[in-house]
Amino acid sequence: MSEFPRGAASPAAIVDALKAAAGDPPKARASFAKGQCVHGTYIPSNQAEEITKSRSFTRPSRVLARFSIGGGNPNVADTENLVPRGFSFRLGDSNHRSDILAQDCPVHYARTLEQMMAFHEVRVPGPDGKLDRERIRTFSAANPETLHQVNYIVARPLPASFASTTYWGVHCFPATNAMDETRLIKFKIAPVGGDVTLTGPEAKAKAVDFLHDELEQRVATGNVRFSVLALLDRPGDPTMDLTVRWPDEDHREAVRLGTIVITGIEPNEACDGSIFDPASLAEGIGHPRDEIFAARAVAYVISLKMRR
Structure with missing residues (x-):
């Protein structure tokens, strides 16, 4: 915590801004507030050990996971097309645990912590409860990389299922x-x-909770499986700017580490009582070196304390 004192562009200040932009709903996550907890199993591939010695990826284990909708509003409609969908999951056992946080867009919305803070500050509603659209447009024009994520999201059709994204x-x-x-x-x-x-x-005909309803129906059939892939780097790849993709990323060499099979719906309390901790990575998977990751690991702990 000492690395990030409370103040401008600190993890604590960003959590406050996230919650303020969402109307400060009580006991809700600062981001990806609406979601559904699930459980399942992980089966490693025979290629996993070529990439990592992490026992959380090279050994079979139980899985705790959560599908979610972006933003701090726990009542957001599943049809909202301006926010990402999320999938967080936990592999391994208590001694070799890894938590991975993923979303249905391959870029983040800010390059630096200061930019991330400013992004949320301009989206906090005024005293009348309305957004200052001109202020947002001015910020976006001066910070075009903050539009990469939302442009990716709006350019794609709405997902039909958490399980097919x-x-x-x-x-x-x-x-x-x-x-x-x-x-x-x-x-x-x-x-x-x-x-x-x-x-x-x-999409227009779907109910506000259609992704959650469809997930329950899908899990009841046992038909939810994901391949966990590792995309491999090349010389010159941008590794510190999360607002840009690696060149040719959609056709990049990938190694299948294993398969996640979601087998049941879990009470949300099973996920809400703790966090999927970005900093929890078993030996063999290291911490990313970008400043957003360092702040994110702190912010999740702060958000959990506020929910409690």
Whole structure:
């Protein structure tokens, strides 16, 4: 905590701004407030050890996971097309635990902590409860990289299911294998069977909780499987700016680390009582070096304390 004193562009201040922008709902997450906890299993592939010696990725384990909708509003409609969908999951056991946080867009909305703070400050409603649209437009014009995420989201059709959407970890993780060879990877969580999206008329006809309702129906059939992929770095890749993708990322070499199978709906209390901690990574997967990751790990702890 000493690395980030409370004040401008601190994790604590960003949590406050996130909650203020959402109307400060009580006992809600600062971000990705609406979601559903689930459980399942993880089965490693025979290629996992080529990338990492982390036992959380190279050994079978139980999985605790949560699908979610971006933003701090716990009542946001599942049809909202300006926010990302999230998938956080926990692999391994108490001694070799890794928590991975992924979203359905491959970039973050800010390059620096200061920019992230300013992004939320201009979106805090005024005394009349309304947003200052001109202030947001001025900020966006001066900080065009903050539009990369939302432009990606709005350019794609609405997901038909949490279970048929691809998720990315936007950070670059150092992965070390048993031969002590280290390279950077990005996580990509791809639904077995591919992505399924809705047409415009289909999306308009959906209920506000359709993703959550569909997930319960889908899990009841046992048909929720994801491939956990490691995208491999190349020389010259941007590794510190989370607002840009690696070149040719959609066609980048990937190694399948394993498969997540979601087998049941879990009471939300099972996920709400703690956090999916970005800093919890078993040996063999290192902490990303960007400043957003360092702040994020602190912010999640602060948000949990505020919920309690």
